[in-house]
Amino acid sequence: MQTTSWTDGSIGPDRPVKPWIKHAPTIVTTGAIVILALYGRIAQPADYNDFADRSDLFGIHHAADVFSNAGFALVAIWGWLALRPRRNSDQLRAGWPGYRLFLIGLFLTAFGSAYYHLDPGNARLIWDRLPIALACAGLLVGVRGGTRPGLKTDIEAIGLGLFAVASVAWWVITDRHxxxxxxxxxxxxxxxxxxxxxxxxxxxxxxxxxTAFATAMVLYILAKITEVLDHQIAGTFGFVSGHTLKHLIATAATAAVVWGLTRRFSAGGRRLNDAAS
Incomplete structure (x- = not known):
């Protein structure tokens, strides 16, 4: 009897793929590194820490920017409770080391970003950027493992996590110089x-x-746009700043990622697993 894995019909690691296409991610990554190396250093804008939010709540300055980070923690908790019990399933095993790092980084982002926005400045910015870098690293490893279920990604998660730490450390060191x-x-x-x-x-x-990741990426790009238009949005609407909107939209982006992962365990996903057993 022919078996059906959770990937059949939707994802095709067993289907023939042209050899050169498999190398495209490596080529793209190498190209991006070369382009950035040739471009030269990219400095932080001089007014980066000047945010438009002037709200106060319970004596907390920049309250909207501070409290709008709470969503990251809620999404991380949701993802952890929904996914960790299924970490050894066929649908999640290869990607779990990365997604675990993503969820941890996302949870820490809520606190690191809130701490930073209490008193914005480069001295605190490290605690905002570090968990974000870890979350990005985890997402990369998670998706790579998720698209290729046979991979062992524990070492990759550690390696890219260390690179995330190093990327922020590099900014800190160069900033101090x-x-x-x-x-x-x-x-x-x-x-x-x-x-x-x-x-x-x-x-x-x-x-x-x-669908989930496309939605997340569109929302992330929109979040970056609102970040750039922080003061313009605050001046137009008054009750909300662009950076506060950035936090809320970015939270929705991370929720889309978690939603997509939980969809793997929907009724359709269970039927595929039953067929494979």
Whole structure:
């Protein structure tokens, strides 16, 4: 009797893939590194820590920017409770080391970003950027493992997690020497936008996965736009700043990722597992 894995019909690691296509993610990553190296250092804007939010609540300054981080913790808790019990399932095993790092980084982002926004400045910014870098690293490893269920990604999660730490450390060190450089940190933020759809296309990820991550990426880009337009949005609407909206939209992006992962265990996903057993 022919068996059906959870990947059949939606994701196709067993289907023939042109050899050169498999190397596309490596080529893209190498190209991005070369481009950033040739471009030269990318400094943080001089007014980066000047946010438009002037709200006060219970004596807490920048209250909207501070409290709007709570959603990250809620999404992380939801993801942990929904996914950790299924970490050894066929649907999640290969990607879990990365998704675990993603959820931990997301949870820490809620506190690191809130701490930073209480009194914005480079001295506190490290605690905002570090968990974000860890979450980006975890997402990369998680999706790579999720699109190729046979992979062992524990070492990758550790390695990319260390790179995430190093990327923030590089910014801190260069900033203290008066020539701050964000290139490694920015690389971690850009690569998911390119590699995730590429991996999903190459290995024919399930439609729910593609939809969830496409939604997350659109929301993330929208969040970055509102971040850039922080003061303009505050001046137009008055009751909300662009950076506060960034937090809320970015929370929705992470929720889309978790939603997509939980969809693997829907009734359809269970039927595929039953067929395989």
């Amino acid at each position: 008066g020539a701050d450089d964000l290139r490694p940190y920015l690389l971690l933020q850009v690569l998911p936008l390119i590699l995730i759809p590429l991996w999903q296309s190459i290995y024919r990820a399930p439609r729910a996965d593609r």
